[in-house]
Amino acid sequence: MNRKRFIQTSTLVAIGTQFSINSKLLSLFSYENIEIENLLGLSQSHLKSDTILLEKDTYEAFLEMKSKALEDRIDLRIASGYRSFKHQKAIWERKFNQLIKTHNSTKAISEIITYSSIPGTSRHHWGTEVDLIDDYVNLPDGDLLMEENYHGNGPFSKMRSWMDENAENFGFELVYTKNKNRSGFNYEPWHYSFAPKSKSFLKLQLQENYKKAWGNLKFDGKSKLTKKFMDSYFNDYGTGINPSLMPS
Numbered sequence: 642m643n644r645k646r647f648i649q650t651s652t653l654v655a656i657g658t659q660f661s662i663n664s665k666l667l668s669l670f671s672y673e674n675i676e677i678e679n680l681l682g683l684s685q686s687h688l689k690s691d692t693i694l695l696e697k698d699t700y701e702a703f704l705e706m707k708s709k710a711l712e713d714r715i716d717l718r719i720a721s722g723y724r725s726f727k728h729q730k731a732i733w734e735r736k737f738n739q740l741i742k743t744h745n746s747t748k749a750i751s752e753i754i755t756y757s758s759i760p761g762t763s764r765h766h767w768g769t770e771v772d773l774i775d776d777y778v779n780l781p782d783g784d785l786l787m788e789e790n791y792h793g794n795g796p797f798s799k800m801r802s803w804m805d806e807n808a809e810n811f812g813f814e815l816v817y818t819k820n821k822n823r824s825g826f827n828y829e830p831w832h833y834s835f836a837p838k839s840k841s842f843l844k845l846q847l848q849e850n851y852k853k854a855w856g857n858l859k860f861d862g863k864s865k866l867t868k869k870f871m872d873s874y875f876n877d878y879g880t881g882i883n884p885s886l887m888p889s
């Protein structure tokens with residue numbers, strides 16, 4: 642084997658070891674041009690490469706919605722759009738390694754998943770999700786993605802009302818609604834999803850092949866996530882969303 646070939650092969654082996662995705666699973670798994678790596682946050686091939694990283698159709702629809710909102714003096718800005726597995730892993734591990742100092746693993750995990758997804762399961766991996774703020778107003782100090790900023794006299798209240806009225810016309814739906822009977826993540830008035838595309842991602846995420854591939858990912862605290870826990874997590878958190886975003 643020549644040196645170049647060896648380097649290529651060993652790089653592939655290194656990637657394979659890091660994520661340990663079975664290549665047979667990968668080839669089985671593709672739907673509407675969505676590959677399993679796109680679902681897991683391991684590849685950006687489904688994204689429009691620009692200053693805003695979003696799935697291609699989502700990107701077009703978002704720009705249309707943004708220009709319409711500007712007419713009403715609302716400047717839709719994406720606080721968080723696409724997030725890679727690596728990024729979600731960093732968020733998760735930072736929280737997990739902090740909480741595990743003072744909590745048992747069950748408590749630590751249940752605290753993290755109030756707002757943060759388990760790496761490899763985040764809808765933000767899909768590029769179809771946007772956490773929105775309004776850049777037209779003076780931004781408040783501190784954490785922007787807080788419920789009080791989106792209601793009452795909050796700075797993003799006008800944006801939220803506008804989105805209530807108009808988002809659907811552009812294909813965007815609130816994911817984690819205020820409905821008290823909904824399971825999964827808490828209410829997030831900032832998180833919208835581009836339904837025409839994210840329904841396909843969710844359809845794939847509900848398949849066993851996806852779960853098997855997810856099982857091969859590695860991050861701190863993963864050994865504490867039992868099969869039983871993950872089955873109920875996929876059910877409660879994966880489908881505990883606005884019914885308009887459920888695949889047919």
Ligand SMILES: [Zn+2]
Nearest residue numbers: 770771772832
């Ligand atoms: Zn979000």
